[in-house]
Amino acid sequence: MRVGTVTEIKNHEYRVGLTPESARELVAHGHDVWVEAGAGNGIGASDEAYEAAGAVIKTNASEIFAECEMVVKVKEPQPVERAQLRQGQILYTYLHLAPDPDQTADLVKSGVTAIAYETVTGADNSLPLLKPMSQVAGRMSIQAGATALEKAHGGRGVLLGGVPGVLPAKVVVIGGGVVGFNAAQMAVGLGANVTILDRDNLVLERLDSHFEGRSRTLYSGSAALAAEIAEADLVIGAVLVPGAAAPKLVTREMLKTMKPGAVLVDVAIDQGGCFETSKATTHADPTYIVDGVVHYCVANMPGAVARTSTYALNNVTLPHALRIADLGWKGALKANPHLAAGLNVHEGQITYEAVARDLGHDYVPVSSLLG
The missing domain is CATH 3.40.50.720 (NAD(P)-binding Rossmann-like Domain)
Structure with a gap:
């Protein structure tokens, strides 16, 4: 051939x-x-x-x-x-x-x-050809979010890990799959205050065991999600429905409860995004602001590395x-x-x-x- x-x-x-x-x-x-x-x-x-x-x-x-x-x-x-x-x-x-x-x-x-x-699936119903790019994007989401949180880029001016005497940033990861796990791993490593939300109790148990108290896990009900979004400095959208459009989990109304200069990173943007206000951006112009909240929605994040x-x-x-x-x-x-x-x-x-x-x-x- x-x-x-x-x-x-x-x-x-x-x-x-x-x-x-x-x-x-x-x-x-x-x-x-x-x-x-x-x-x-x-x-x-x-x-x-x-x-x-x-x-x-x-x-x-x-x-x-x-x-x-x-x-x-x-x-x-x-x-x-x-x-x-x-x-x-x-x-x-x-x-x-x-x-x-x-x-x-x-x-x-x-x-x-x-x-x-x-x-393309794996024997365990996984998505093996998506996994490596999900690993890259999950890890990059924290780098991108940390940069977007800087004041010069429209963010709150918050350092993810804080410093002695100053609290670290609150990072909320929506979805505990490959993207979410890798995002949480990077955020925890930088010293952020990390919460991971998911609807699968087995996933939550696995994450809780892996991080050994260095992050929190929370069942992703609508009330819990809304409460976490309101307190977050950085939110990582890491949900996936294989082959289908991503569900819109964070609404425009939720943005009004967020801190000015907070950051949303939508890793699900290839599948339409999981924030109602998401629209695809590029590495040349990666962010935009809606209701005071910085959105990073680059559709080919791994292309940067x-x-x-x-x-x-x-x-x-x-x-x-x-x-x-x-x-x-x-x-x-x-x-x-x-x-x-x-x-x-x-x-x-x-x-x-x-x-x-x-x-x-x-x-x-x-x-x-x-x-």
Whole structure:
């Protein structure tokens, strides 16, 4: 199979779909690998490194979209990229379709077979291709929140860990999954006063045991959430409904109870965000203020630490990429039902139930395509 990767064109996105090491693995399996010139510059991978791995460097993305049977990316295809996708081609990348009707419509129109990293499952019903980026984003959320709390960035002028004689910042983490755990770990390490809310008692028990009293856990009922939001200096939105739009847990009314200069970091923004006042921002212009509260809603947070993120991502995406290239999309999905869960769009049909439901499309089960 001819497999290609292109330079990411989303604002300040420096990750790349294939590292030189991943390209070498695909070539060793007998596949052709095409890489757009400069695609790896953001992670310090030169064109020469790709060529040494056996890849072919192409001068522009158009040739890759036109000639490659599978395109491996990181972020969802932008409009100019979606216009080049075609029937019979495989797109393997993050998609986050539920809050993005325009992208969904374009993918349906193109006829492409689109496999989304974020809905591929693991044997334990986890999301292994989403996990490394959730780890990165969770840890980055505290860095971003700490910066946004600085007075020069519109915040309250509060240091997360405080100093002797001055209380630390109060950090509220909504959601105790991978993002929430990593956010809490960073905040606790900096000495903040941390509370983690979740609706799963087993999750709360696990977090309580891990942090050994260095953070608090709280069942996320509406009254408890409202009370914690009102007292918070920094709130991390870390909720996830796999493949579906994120629930709006923090309302506009709740903002009116918050301290002026408090900060919201919405890590769920890729799925539409979990704050009612969230709207996607970029690394170039990451924050905005609503009712005196600073909002950080960058939709590709891990892109800022591109080298770490790319290698962490390739560790989990490459095995499936090899399987798809070796067996074709249908053979690979038949061989691995967890990979089959990643199929979101195929030849004009929506094959992921939550996306179809949220966007009002007909749902076609993947099983009906693999018979």
